[in-house]
Amino acid sequence: MTTPITIVQSAALEKAFSVPARLKIMSTLFVREEIDFSDMAGLLQLTRGNLSVHMKTLEELGYVSVKKAFIDNKPKTTYTITRQGRTHFRSYVTMLETIISPVR
Incomplete structure (x- = not known):
């Protein structure tokens, strides 16, 4: 069961994830x-x-981690979702579901 989020947490999640590109990422x-x-x-x-x-x-917020390497002398950057990123994104999705559920 997910615990309710505060207004401050809600605003922070909204700021981080409401940008369409970040939501897709x-x-x-x-x-x-x-x-x-x-x-x-x-x-x-x-x-x-x-x-x-x-x-x-997203990296500065602690939601993704970055790994940089060279493969065949070419740079390769790989991104991974962090535990915090997973938790906060799940909270954001839950918040959105709560907002839109009356419309269904």
């Missing part, structure tokens, strides 16, 4: 858990610059 990571930068950009049809900005924001 978190939904993708919630399901796939890990994805590389190029695959994410292609899948979500985001420019590399746009994706980079949103991933940096």
Whole structure:
């Protein structure tokens, strides 16, 4: 059972996840858990610059972790959803469901 979230928590979640690109990113990571930068950009049809900005924001919030490596002398950046990211995103989805449930 999910505990109710406070107004302050609700506002923070809204700020983090209400941007359509971030909502898509978190939904993708919630399901796939890990994805590389190029695959994410292609899948979500985001420019590399746009994706980079949103991933940096989510990383700073502690919702995603980043792993950088070189494969065949080419840089590869992989993103993973964190435990905190998973928990907060689930809370955000629950909050949205509560808001829209009367409309169903």
